[in-house]
Amino acid sequence: MSKQLRKTCTIALTIAFFVFQMYLALVKQLTIMLQTPLHMCFALALVFLYNPIDKGYQKKLKKKAAEQGRTPTDAELNKWAKLRVIDIAFFVGIAFVVFYTITNVERLRGFDKVVSQVLTIDYVAMAVIIVLLLEAVRRTLGNILFGFIIVFIIYAWTAKYFPKSWVLYTKGKSFPKMLRQFCAGMTLTESGVYGTPLTTSCTSLFYFIVFGAFFSECGGGQLLIDVGLKFSNKSSGGPAKAAVISSGLMGMVSGSAVANVATTGVMTIPMMKKIGYEPEEAGAIEAVASTGGQIMPPIMGVGAFIMAEMLGVNYLSVAASAIIPAVAYYFGVFVLVTYLAKKRASRAGGSEDAKIAVAKPLLPRLYLLIPVVVLIISIMNGNSLMRSGMYGIFTCLACNVASFFIGGGKKTDWKKDLVNGIEDGSFAGLKQMWGCCMAGAKSAAEIAIPTAACGIIIDVMTEQTSLATNLSGVIASLGMTNLFAAMLIAMVGCMLLGMALPTVAAYLVGVTLFVPTLRQLGISPLVANMFVFYYGIMAQITPPVCVASYTAAGIADGDAMKTGLKGMLFALVGFLVPFVFVYNPAILLEGTMLQTVIGAAQLLVGTFFLAVTVAGYFKTAMPKWMRALTFVVALGFISPDVVSTIAALVGGVVMLFLNFEMARKAQKA
Numbered sequence: 001m002s003k004q005l006r007k008t009c010t011i012a013l014t015i016a017f018f019v020f021q022m023y024l025a026l027v028k029q030l031t032i033m034l035q036t037p038l039h040m041c042f043a044l045a046l047v048f049l050y051n052p053i054d055k056g057y058q059k060k061l062k063k064k065a066a067e068q069g070r071t072p073t074d075a076e077l078n079k080w081a082k083l084r085v086i087d088i089a090f091f092v093g094i095a096f097v098v099f100y101t102i103t104n105v106e107r108l109r110g111f112d113k114v115v116s117q118v119l120t121i122d123y124v125a126m127a128v129i130i131v132l133l134l135e136a137v138r139r140t141l142g143n144i145l146f147g148f149i150i151v152f153i154i155y156a157w158t159a160k161y162f163p164k165s166w167v168l169y170t171k172g173k174s175f176p177k178m179l180r181q182f183c184a185g186m187t188l189t190e191s192g193v194y195g196t197p198l199t200t201s202c203t204s205l206f207y208f209i210v211f212g213a214f215f216s217e218c219g220g221g222q223l224l225i226d227v228g229l230k231f232s233n234k235s236s237g238g239p240a241k242a243a244v245i246s247s248g249l250m251g252m253v254s255g256s257a258v259a260n261v262a263t264t265g266v267m268t269i270p271m272m273k274k275i276g277y278e279p280e281e282a283g284a285i286e287a288v289a290s291t292g293g294q295i296m297p298p299i300m301g302v303g304a305f306i307m308a309e310m311l312g313v314n315y316l317s318v319a320a321s322a323i324i325p326a327v328a329y330y331f332g333v334f335v336l337v338t339y340l341a342k343k344r345a346s347r348a349g350g351s352e353d354a355k356i357a358v359a360k361p362l363l364p365r366l367y368l369l370i371p372v373v374v375l376i377i378s379i380m381n382g383n384s385l386m387r388s389g390m391y392g393i394f395t396c397l398a399c400n401v402a403s404f405f406i407g408g409g410k411k412t413d414w415k416k417d418l419v420n421g422i423e424d425g426s427f428a429g430l431k432q433m434w435g436c437c438m439a440g441a442k443s444a445a446e447i448a449i450p451t452a453a454c455g456i457i458i459d460v461m462t463e464q465t466s467l468a469t470n471l472s473g474v475i476a477s478l479g480m481t482n483l484f485a486a487m488l489i490a491m492v493g494c495m496l497l498g499m500a501l502p503t504v505a506a507y508l509v510g511v512t513l514f515v516p517t518l519r520q521l522g523i524s525p526l527v528a529n530m531f532v533f534y535y536g537i538m539a540q541i542t543p544p545v546c547v548a549s550y551t552a553a554g555i556a557d558g559d560a561m562k563t564g565l566k567g568m569l570f571a572l573v574g575f576l577v578p579f580v581f582v583y584n585p586a587i588l589l590e591g592t593m594l595q596t597v598i599g600a601a602q603l604l605v606g607t608f609f610l611a612v613t614v615a616g617y618f619k620t621a622m623p624k625w626m627r628a629l630t631f632v633v634a635l636g637f638i639s640p641d642v643v644s645t646i647a648a649l650v651g652g653v654v655m656l657f658l659n660f661e662m663a664r665k666a667q668k669a
Contacts, residue, residue, distance in 0.1 A: 010049045014441045017042040021206050025386040029203070033108045036194045037101040039202035041094050043448035044132050048090050050442060051139040053083045090135065093128045100125045108188055118180050118188070126187045130456065133193065136449045145450065145501055152457045156182060156464040167474055170465040185463045192459040196309050197451035197508055204305045204315070205447055207389025210440030211375065212253050212299070214396040216263070217436045219403060220368045224249035225264055230362055239271035240282075240337035244289045248330050251293010253372065257503075257540045257548040260290030265555045276344060279558030284566035287541050287552040288333055291571065294503065294537045296326045298376050301537065302447055303507035305385065307529050310511065316379050321526060321588040324600050325534075325577045332573035332607040339615035346620070367402065371395040397433070447504065454508040461512050472516040483521055487582060490514040491535050491575075498539020499546075506536035518582075527585050531578045538574050541567040572614055573607050576638065580606070584640040602645055606637025609652050618656055619663035630655045 020042065024035060065072040100121065101108075130153075138146040160172025173181065186192035190199070215221060228246030246264045251257075265286040272282035294301030297319035304322070308315040374395045378388035461468040475489050493514055497506040510532040518528035540548040543564035553563035568575075580603055581587040586595035587603055613631045616622045622630065633655060636648025 006049055006052070010046065010438075013042065013045050013049065014438055017046070017441050017444075018437060021202075021386075022390065024203070025207065025384075025390045031105060032190050032199060033194065034101060034105045036190075036199050036202050037097065039206070040193070040198060040448060040452050041098050041101075043201075043445035043452075044094050044136055045091065046442060046445040047136045047140055047449055048087055048094075050445075053086050053139075055139075090132060093132055097125060097129055097132070118183050122188060123179070123183055126183045129187050129193060133449065133453045133456070137453045140446050140449055141502060145453065145505060148501065149453055149456055152460045155467070156460045159465045159467070167470045168467065169470075170467065182464060185459045186456065191455070191463065193452050193455045195455040195458060197306050197454055197458075197504070198448065200306045200309045201444070201448045201451045204309075204385040204389070205302055205451075206444040207386050207393070208299060208305070209444045209447065210436070211371070211389050211392040211396065213436040213440040213443070214393050214433075215253055215371055217432055218368065218371075218396045218400040219365065220253070220371065220396070220399075221250060221263060223362070223365050223368050224253070225267065226360070226362060226365075228264075229267075239268050239275060240277065240285050240341060241334060243268035243272065243286045244330060244334050244337060247286065247289035248292060248296055251290060251296045253299055257287070257291040257294060257537075258551050260293050261286055261548055261551045261555070264290065265552055269552065269556045273556065279556040280553070280562040280566050281340075283552035283556035283558045283563040284541075284549065284570050285333075285337055286555075287546070287548040287563065287567045288571045288574075289330075290552075291537060291540045291548050291567075292326065292329050292333065292574070294540075295322055295329060295534065295574075297322050298372070298379075301533075302504045303533050303536065306451070306504065306508065307533060311525055311529060313526075315385055318526070321590070322530070324587050324589075324596070324603065325530075325581060328577060328600075328603045328607045329571075329574050331604060332611045333570065335608055335611035336570055336615050339612060339617045343615060343617035343621060346617075368399055370399055400433070450502050450505045451508070454505045457509055458512050461509075468512050468516060471513055472520065475514070475517040476520045483582075484579075486517060486521055487531070487579060490518060490531065491578070494532050494535035495539045495542055498536040499542065503536055503540065506539065507533050510536055523582060524585060524590060526590065527582055527588055530588060531582060534574065534578045538571065541571055543568065569614055573610055576610065576635075577603070580638050583638060586640075599640060602637045602640065605649065605652070606634050609637070609648075609655075610634035612656075618659040620659060620666055622659060626655060626659065 020038065024030065029035060030038075061072050104121075134146060134149060137149065155168070157178065159168060159170035162169040172178075187194065225246045228244070228249060229242045231241075231245060243264060246268065247260045250260050250264055265283075269282045269286050272285065273279060277285070294303075300319060300322060304318055305315060308318045311318070371392045375388055375392035378391045379385065383391070475486055490510075494506065494510040497509050497513075501509065511529060514532055515525075515528045518531060519525065523531070540546060541564065543549070543561055546560075546564040546567065549564035549567045550560045552558075552567075553560040556563070577587075580599075584595075584599045584602070585591060586599040589596055591599070609630055612618050612622075613627050613634060616627050629651065633648045633652040636644045636651070639645075
């Protein structure tokens with residue numbers, strides 16, 4: 001397939017993808033066994049168009065040629081072009097899946113995997129779908145998730161051969177029965193590939209991803225960044241605080257750690273370095289602040305939408321429950337950068353100049369926040385997530401048109417104003433809007449692929465084998481007398497998954513493996529899901545695989561591993577908050593108003609002491625023994641027990657008073 005033909009096909013498919021999704025949102029939804037497979041097929045086609053089979057080779061060739069100071073020749077670039085015939089085979093496979101889905105939708109709508117007959121074409125379709133998904137995963141997410149899925153598919157067929165005493169053992173079935181169950185579970189029912197994760201991608205995630213693209217392009221993203229810069233302009237350590245505020249605000253809309261780092265980090269990291277932050281320190285602060293965007297309402301990360309579907313609750317209730325922990329997270333990071341700045345200033349003998357220039361005034365641009373307001377109000381009014389997302393997108397377009405007239409389109413030559421507006425970024429023209437559509441569709445496709453692929457893993461663990469039940473039993477037996485030990489096991493497991501898999505995939509696998517265990521120990525469904533969700537996200541800044549930290553380190557020209565280690569330390573609050581809301585569910589609004597207020601106060605006070613501990617500074621630098629005791633004080637606020645809270649509060653006050661006295665004596669000396 002030539003480059004021009006691929007571009008034409010990409011444009012055509014993007015238009016068709018948008019028309020299909022708009023029909024679902026604004027006209028009517030189709031049966032799940034029709035709209036979900038079609039959504040997946042659109043995503044597969046776009047992924048193969050954006051990632052041709054020889055793309056990796058061309059990328060390596062261009063990099064090598066650049067190192068040699070030359071441009072690769074057409075002959076070199078097209079060396080493996082003959083392999084593109086494989087891509088054509090994949091597109092034929094996608095066309096077959098579309099035909100199969102449309103012609104069999106009535107039969108599949110009422111399919112019962114226990115009594116219904118599985119036809120030969122069903123087995124063929126299952127094989128084609130799994131091959132397509134595996135190759136799409138390999139091209140977009142690399143070999144780790146690809147290998148992960150392969151292992152689970154093999155395990156589904158070999159589980160009966162393990163020793164009966166092993167946790168991996170599952171009672172065996174005959175080959176025909178196993179094949180039939182595998183096919184039915186994977187692609188013939190609303191489980192497996194077409195389970196809740198992919199359904200959520202079709203009915204929610206697509207619209208919010210596109211909304212984020214439009215909101216950012218129409219000036220809302222830059223406004224949020226400028227708000228962070230403006231409100232931290234006059235304080236010590238201003239660029240670091242700007243990173244915290246800007247990334248938090250951007251995260252409310254984008255829900256992507258890496259995207260946040262790439263967007264706000266290019267501005268805040270150089271400014272932090274300019275006033276004396278080490279590259280690794282600046283990168284870590286930005287990575288920590290950006291990662292928190294996935295737990296910050298109203299939009300949060302992709303996993304939050306899937307969580308709402310899996311819990312069977314309104315998304316707004318999930319977002320509302322996440323408010324207090326998210327505020328505590330950003331409060332802790334804000335306190336940390338404040339005292340780090342003061343610590344560095346005290347060593348330098350004074351405070352640094354932290355003024356940051358904001359190019360345009362904020363007040364005339366506040367109307368650009370209207371799309372977010374419309375989105376939230378629509379959700380609160382009970383509209384579906386897909387319809388709310390569409391309202392948000394349309395409001396972005398309306399604000400974009402308004403920005404042209406507000407910028408002076410009626411006062412002078414409108415053609416000149418239009419050109420100038422597009423050039424200076426105050427007005428996004430049709431080209432930019434089409435770019436939003438392309439970027440949004442591409443991002444939505446890249447999210448749909450892992451959600452569909454993780455359905456394979458989930459079905460193997462829950463339906464094809466008894467692995468999830470076996471693991472839950474083992475972990476539950478270990479933690480039956482010690483809830484803390486069970487939570488530690490779940491925490492480590494979720495973080496290992498988060499290091500190996502994308503956030504959404506880590507959450508989905510973690511839910512299947514660890515939520516049943518936590519539920520057996522008396523933890524509510526929301527708390528258990530949020531616990532898994534948090535640690536899947538925290539892996540984004542935890543070495544050795546910390547994508548957000550690596551991205552920030554690249555911008556800061558710092559060491560990636562050191563940036564990751566510092567980020568892990570700076571985000572310590574995020575690692576402890578899940579333990580807090582397990583012991584005190586009122587933090588997630590599961591309690592009375594009084595319990596929630598007291599729990600929030602405990603969490604914020606404990607967060608303050610934890611941030612001071614990490615900074616190692618209050619009024620003056622803390623010696624190691626004082627930092628250790630202050631850390632113990634912070635841990636004392638995890639439990640809602642009155643005695644431990646009072647003891648921690650008294651101990652914390654004593655530590656701060658001692659530090660204050662140390663500073664006073666040092667000043668006199």
